[in-house]
Amino acid sequence: MRAAVLSWQRITQYQGAVMVRNAKTLLLATALGMILGAGAQAAGNKQKLKSAVSTQESAEKAAAASQKKxxxxxxxxDRMLTEYKLTMRQYDALKGYDDQVARIVKSQNEELATIDAQLLEIDTTNQGVIPLMERMVDTLEKFVALxxxxxxxxxxxxxxGLKALLDRADVTVSEKYxxxxxxxQVEMxxxxxxxxxxxxxxxxGKKxxxxxxxxxxxxxMYQTLDKKETAVWDNKKRAWQILPEEYRKPAMLGLRIARKxxxxxxxxxxxPAPETAQ
Structure with a gap:
């Protein structure tokens, strides 16, 4: 009986030892699995990290290229905007210049029309003025002769000179007049x-x-340079009249006064005595 009990105890101890050994083996396997799993996970994470870093670098390069573009x-x-603003300023300047030129041309056309009308009037006026000026010169010539x-x-x-002036085409009618x-005016x-x-x-016949x-x-009047002869012009007789000696000194004084x-x-x-107007 005792032997049987001992055998049972040994069997029980043996079984416990086996269980403990199995438990240790299981723990060791579990730990090894966990270690291997952690290593695999770490490797996977590293690969993922590496891929993420590569993706980030590609994204940054793409972003840099996009920013450069x-x-x-x-x-x-900016250059196009600057050129546009410059072009608009040039356009405004040219438009202002064109508008001014258009106004000047319009004014000149109006002035030409006015000048044409005046020329027609001048032609009509000249028909009466030119003969009048010729008569004025003839009258002046007759007046001087008398x-x-x-x-x-x-x-x-x-x-x-006036007669020659009337025949000149390069002198205006107004200048001739x-x-x-x-x-x-000089004669007056x-x-x-x-x-x-x-x-x-x-x-x-003596000069x-x-x-x-x-x-x-x-x-x-005239007086000879030796003061011996003094004469006055008689316009009615159209001749010189010799004056008596009493007019010699007055004539000399008159010449001095005229010469200041x-x-x-x-x-x-x-x-000469005044004539009655007729």
Whole structure:
């Protein structure tokens, strides 16, 4: 009985030992499996991490390329915008210039139309003005011929110049008229001034230098340079009249006054009697 009990105890101990050994073996296998599983998982995670890093790098490269392209497009857009603004400013300037030119052309066309109308009027006016100016010159020539004969060469030259002026095509009608009126004005001034000058005089076929004294158009006298002869012009007889000795000194004084060599003074000179107007 005791032997049987011991045997049972041994069997029981043996079974416990086997169970413990199996349990250890199971724990060792489990631990080994866990270790192997963790290693495999770590390797998988590493591969995933590596793949993720590669994906991230590819994404960053793609993003960098995209940003570079965006920057290039942005620069191109800025240049296009600048060129557009410059073109618009040029367009505005050209449009303003074109508008101004159009206004100038319109104004010039209107002025041309006005000038054409004036030319037609001038042609009509010239038909009456040109003959009038010719009559004015002829009248002035006749007046000088009938007037007291002072400065004959100067006045004749002035009238000859007016006649030549009337035949010139390069001189405007207004300039011709102005010159004629200027000549009339000069003749009018002769009637309000006194003058002394030296010139040649022909009397009875003899030519000699004398001093002339003109007082307006009332009196024209001459005195020889030796002061021995004094004469006055008789416009009715159209001849010179020799004056007596009493007019020698007054004539000398009149010549000095006209030349501003003496102050104005009363002098006794022959003056023709006024004529009754007809």
């Amino acid at each position: 965006i920057d290039s497009i942005a620069d191109q857009t 007037d007291v004969p002072f400065l004959p060469e100067e006045r004749a030259k002035r009238i000859a 102005r010159r004629i009126m200027e000549a009339y 001034e002769y009637g309000r001034t006194i003058e002394a000058y030296t010139d040649d005089l022909s009397v009875n 000699r230098s004398v001093d002339f004294l003109r007082i307006g158009r009332m009196t024209l 060599q003496a102050p104005p003074d009363l002098i006794k000179l022959p003056v």
